Amino acid sequence: MQTYEEALRVEGLVVKYAEKVAVDGLTFSIAKGSVYGLLGPNGAGKSSTIKAIMGLVKRAAGKVSVLGKDVDQQPIFVKSNIGLVPENPVLLESLTPNEFFELIASVRKLKDTRRMMSLVNAFEFEEFMDTPIASLSLGNKQKCAVVAALAHEPKVLILDEPFNGLDVRSVRIFKDIISKHAANGGAVLFSTHIMEVAEKICDVVGIIDHGIKVAEGSMQGLKESIHGSSLEEVFLKVTNMEKEIEDVLKGLE
Amino acid sequence: MEGRRRSFNSILVKSVVKELLYQGYVASRLTGMTPGDIKKAIRASNRSRIFIAVPFAIVLLVIVLEGYFFFKGNPLLFPLAVLTWTFMPTFVTVIQLSYGASAGPQIREFLSTLPIEREKVDGIAAGAIINALSYSIIAPVAILLISTPVVGVWRMISGLIADAISVSLALILVSLMMKVYRKAGSTNRLSAIIRIGIVIPILLLSLSFGYFQTSVIRLNSIEETFVPILNLAGVALGNVDALSFSILYCVIICFLGYVAFKKASISLLSPLELVSSKIGRFNVTVRSPSIAMILADFRQITRSPRLAGFIAVPFIYVLITIFQGFTFRSTGVKNILQTQVQFVSNVLPVVAISSFLAYVLYLTEMRGFAYLETLPLSVYTNVKSKLIVVLTFYLASVSIMGLSYLYFGNGVIILPMLIMSLSVAASVFYTALYFRYSVRSMMVGVVGILNQAVFTVVNLFVFGIPAAIYSAGLFLTNNFFAPLPYLIIASLAELLFLARLLAKSG
Numbered sequence: 172m173q174t175y176e177e178a179l180r181v182e183g184l185v186v187k188y189a190e191k192v193a194v195d196g197l198t199f200s201i202a203k204g205s206v207y208g209l210l211g212p213n214g215a216g217k218s219s220t221i222k223a224i225m226g227l228v229k230r231a232a233g234k235v236s237v238l239g240k241d242v243d244q245q246p247i248f249v250k251s252n253i254g255l256v257p258e259n260p261v262l263l264e265s266l267t268p269n270e271f272f273e274l275i276a277s278v279r280k281l282k283d284t285r286r287m288m289s290l291v292n293a294f295e296f297e298e299f300m301d302t303p304i305a306s307l308s309l310g311n312k313q314k315c316a317v318v319a320a321l322a323h324e325p326k327v328l329i330l331d332e333p334f335n336g337l338d339v340r341s342v343r344i345f346k347d348i349i350s351k352h353a354a355n356g357g358a359v360l361f362s363t364h365i366m367e368v369a370e371k372i373c374d375v376v377g378i379i380d381h382g383i384k385v386a387e388g389s390m391q392g393l394k395e396s397i398h399g400s401s402l403e404e405v406f407l408k409v410t411n412m413e414k415e416i417e418d419v420l421k422g423l424e
Numbered sequence: 425m426e427g428r429r430r431s432f433n434s435i436l437v438k439s440v441v442k443e444l445l446y447q448g449y450v451a452s453r454l455t456g457m458t459p460g461d462i463k464k465a466i467r468a469s470n471r472s473r474i475f476i477a478v479p480f481a482i483v484l485l486v487i488v489l490e491g492y493f494f495f496k497g498n499p500l501l502f503p504l505a506v507l508t509w510t511f512m513p514t515f516v517t518v519i520q521l522s523y524g525a526s527a528g529p530q531i532r533e534f535l536s537t538l539p540i541e542r543e544k545v546d547g548i549a550a551g552a553i554i555n556a557l558s559y560s561i562i563a564p565v566a567i568l569l570i571s572t573p574v575v576g577v578w579r580m581i582s583g584l585i586a587d588a589i590s591v592s593l594a595l596i597l598v599s600l601m602m603k604v605y606r607k608a609g610s611t612n613r614l615s616a617i618i619r620i621g622i623v624i625p626i627l628l629l630s631l632s633f634g635y636f637q638t639s640v641i642r643l644n645s646i647e648e649t650f651v652p653i654l655n656l657a658g659v660a661l662g663n664v665d666a667l668s669f670s671i672l673y674c675v676i677i678c679f680l681g682y683v684a685f686k687k688a689s690i691s692l693l694s695p696l697e698l699v700s701s702k703i704g705r706f707n708v709t710v711r712s713p714s715i716a717m718i719l720a721d722f723r724q725i726t727r728s729p730r731l732a733g734f735i736a737v738p739f740i741y742v743l744i745t746i747f748q749g750f751t752f753r754s755t756g757v758k759n760i761l762q763t764q765v766q767f768v769s770n771v772l773p774v775v776a777i778s779s780f781l782a783y784v785l786y787l788t789e790m791r792g793f794a795y796l797e798t799l800p801l802s803v804y805t806n807v808k809s810k811l812i813v814v815l816t817f818y819l820a821s822v823s824i825m826g827l828s829y830l831y832f833g834n835g836v837i838i839l840p841m842l843i844m845s846l847s848v849a850a851s852v853f854y855t856a857l858y859f860r861y862s863v864r865s866m867m868v869g870v871v872g873i874l875n876q877a878v879f880t881v882v883n884l885f886v887f888g889i890p891a892a893i894y895s896a897g898l899f900l901t902n903n904f905f906a907p908l909p910y911l912i913i914a915s916l917a918e919l920l921f922l923a924r925l926l927a928k929s930g
Contacts, residue, residue: 225798250800263720263792265727270720272708277716278799284708291706300704303727 176203177239178327178358179224184233186219186382193219195382197233201327201375206349206359208373210366210402212410216382217362218258221331224360225255237327251279254325256333258362260316264305268296268315271304272322279323287322294318294341309336317345328352328359334368346372366403376402380410433548436538440552443531444521444693445469477559480513484567488583492575500643502579503586503656506564510587512625513560514594521556522602522692532694549689550682561591581667582659585674589653592674592681597624599688606691652677713801717809725785725813734784738774738821745770745825749832763834764898771837772891774825775844778818779851779887782810783879786859793859803926807856811849818848836904840894843908846915847887853922854886855879860929886922890914 179201186194194216201207211217222228224235226242235242237249263271268291276284291297294314299307304315313336320328328349334342349359349372363369369376370390377387386393386409390402399405407413446469487509491502535545554561568583575583648658649666652673658666711719725735748766786793796806822845826838858879893914897907 227794227797247800247802250798253798255798257795257798261792262795263724265724266720267704269704269707270723273711274716274720275799276708277711278713278801278805280713281710284706284710287708288706297706298704300706302704 177201178203178237179207179360180234180236181220181224182234184220184223184235185231186216186223186228187231193382194223194379197379197382197384199377199384199387201358201360203326203358204353204356205374206353206361206372208369208376209360209362209379210364210369210376210406211379212364212412215379217364217379218331219382220379221255221258221329221360221362224329225250225253251323252326254320254323254328256313256316256320256328256330258331258335260309260312260335262304262312262315262319265303267301267303268307268318269300271315272319275319275322281323284322286324287318290318290321293344310338310341313337314341317341321348326357328357329362330359331362332364333361334363334365366401366406370402378406378409385409433544433551436535436548437551437555440531440535440548440693441555442466442470443534444552444556445472447521447531473556473559476513476517477563480509480560481563481567484509484564485571488567488571488575492571492579499579499582499660500654500657502575502660503582504653506568506583507586507590507653507656508625508628510560510564510590511594511628513563514557514591515598515625517557517560518553518595518598518692519602521553522598532690535690535693546686546690549693550686553685553689553692557591561587578662579660582656582670585659585670586653586656588674589677592677594625595681595685596677599684599692602692603688713805714808714812717801717805718812721785721809721813734777735781735817737777738817739824741770741774741777742821742825742828746828749828763829763837764902767837767840767898768895771822771825771841772895774818774821775841775848775887775891776884778814778821778848779883781814781817781848782852782855783858783883785810785813786855797860803856803929807852807926810856811852814848814852815845818845834904839908840904840911843911843915844887844891844894846912846919847890850915850919850922851883851886853919853926854883857922857926857929860926886918889918 177200181200182198184194184197185192197216197220199207199209209217209220219228223230223233224237224242226246238252240248242249263274266274272284272287272291276287281287291300294317296311296314296318299311304312307315313333317333317337320330330349333345337345349361353359353374361369361373373390375387375389376393378385386397386405388396393402393405394400397405397408399408407416446466484506487505488502491505531549535548538545540548564587565584568580568587572580643654643657647654648661649655649663650669652670655663655666655670655673659670745766748770819842822838822841826835826841829835829837890911894907894911897910898904901907
């Protein structure tokens with residue numbers, strides 16, 4: 172019998188901005204060795220969920236644990252085991268990638284920087300190592316964030332729209348890294364609103380709308396239970412967008 | 425047709441001004457603001473012009489009246505005070521606007537994609553920056569006009585000319601600085617020196633009050649009539665020839681200022697496009713987390729065009745102290761009251777400015793602050809780094825200052841200065857608390873003007889309470905030793921209290 176080992180657990184998460192509820196009682200868990208797709212339309216609460224997991228916004232309610240440790244009780248342990256690619260790669264922009272990676276490698280107490288260097292080479296990024304991050308293109312800033320997230324070989328990867336700005340080659344390499352990470356027992360929280368990408372990468376998906384989870388399951392399970400031929404169809408059905416889109420299209424005709 | 429074109433230009437200028445103020449205001453704030461915060465930021469950015477202009481205007485009024493009543497025998501001081509004071513808001517605001525606008529390509533790209541000639545784009549960009557400065561330009565004019573019944577028409581005219589010259593000189597200087605800065609690149613040593621040039625207005629102001637007030641400047645009739653800027657003294661005394669020449673010089677400087685500024689304006693609103701001169705190679709050294717944080721802090725603060733100069737401000741007060749020490753010694757004036765006053769006027773500003781250094785550091789890394797919070801750093805690692813950077817600058821300033829006091833025979837002053845490092849440390853803890861709160865409450869704490877005002881007032885109390893207790897004891901007892909225990913108790917108490925709060929916040 173296969174045991175289900177949780178890498179990340181979010182329970183009853185509530186995030187509020189003043190009176191506005193961004194996430195409303197969200198519960199999900201990610202097993203070791205799997206990729207969990209957190210899907211939802213713009214403003215559904217995906218990034219707020221990730222910020223709450225990382226301790227960047229206050230939780231109004233709920234618990235988060237990573238590898239069995241509570242994020243409030245053991246924040247350093249949790250952050251040491253997470254690799255984050257944020258939605259907007261806003262890094263320390265006056266530093267060069269060399270200086271930024273030096274900070275990351277030092278804070279994460281890396282024994283050596285060989286993996287970091289091979290990631291830099293894999294993403295063909297070396298020529299920009301002495302250019303201030305502020306002057307890099309969106310894609311190169313994203314590569315910087317990806318290298319920083321993967322360098323310490325974290326057990327849990329949290330990726331918020333990680334392919335933003337990346338070229339085809341880099342996306343391909345990154346997808347492969349994600350798959351291998353899961354195959355080696357790592358867990359991935361993959362937030363996106365691009366269904367095609369999620370369908371190819373994720374083992375399990377959770378769909379949220381207006382901060383509430385409206386569906387969850389394996390790709391096949393969801394297609395069967397919601398009666399959709401693709402993840403996009405499932406998504407539009409559970410978020411009640413199908414009818415709305417039909418009306419909009421009629422209006423355009 | 426002409427009317428339509430004019431209104432098209434004015435709409436463009438208005439839009440660019442709005443974006444310029446907004447970008448300048450939020451440049452160093454956290455990204456990912458909520459819609460509510462963005463609305464607040466837009467409102468606050470529009471009001472920020474008034475918040476800058478009003479205090480400057482009030483201080484200018486005090487300067488104008490002080491110059492008139494206390495330094496009647498020094499006619500140059502009046503226009504010079506107007507010139508140096510007006511220089512500050514113009515220069516600093518343009519640097520601030522440029523820093524904000526250069527964070528993204530929006531403004532330049534917006535203007536460049538419009539179907540208008542390059543020269544018009546330059547004109548719109550220059551017009552937008554000058555429009556954004558309008559309150560800072562109008563405020564001195566209003567103050568001079570209001571004070572005319574007291575200071576007289578001739579002084580008012582000399583002030584107005586000084587005002588116009590000052591604005592033009594500031595625009596010329598800022599255009600030159602940004603041009604060289606952009607050519608040099610942000611990691612270049614030359615551009616680090618240029619960034620420290622932001623203290624020029626403070627240096628000018630310090631010279632104006634530290635040097636010119638205490639010096640008797642005797643001008644001959646040729647200097648009073650023909651030499652630019654010096655002939656403003658002639659204007660203040662009612663010399664018509666001096667007036668004619670100063671107006672001529674003023675027109676020339678204004679023309680040169682506008683031409684230089686117009687040429688540089690679009691690049692002032694553009695992002696830095698820095699391509700490293702060498703092909704990069706992977707060169708990463710693993711250090712201890714604390715050392716890495718300290719290095720990153722030093723790198724960031726010396727690369728921020730807006731903030732790099734801030735670290736040099738305490739040293740200006742050190743220079744003033746040394747200068748005053750020599751002046752007092754040469755004039756034979758030296759008594760305990762003199763050093764008490766000097767303590768309050770020269771030492772306390774160093775403590776006050778140093779207590780805002782942590783705020784400057786956090787603002788510098790603001791855009792990446794949320795990212796840093798996701799790294800496995802303990803509450804104290806980041807704070808420790810800020811503490812070390814701030815105390816390094818503070819202790820360097822007070823050491824030089826203390827040595828100069830020792831040279832002039834009052835070395836005991838170094839003791840309260842050293843103990844006040846506890847207050848500076850307490851300010852670092854308070855600032856760390858403020859920024860942690862800001863991150864967790866999605867930037868609201870940083871964006872609102874009211875929140876910033878609250879931060880500033882509370883921080884003034886953090887350094888001000890122990891300083892006030894010590895100063896009161898100093899004046900009551902005429903002794904630098906007697907109030908020291910009270911200073912130690914007050915500083916330690918607030919340091920421990922804030923350290924406890926910070927530990928709880930983690």
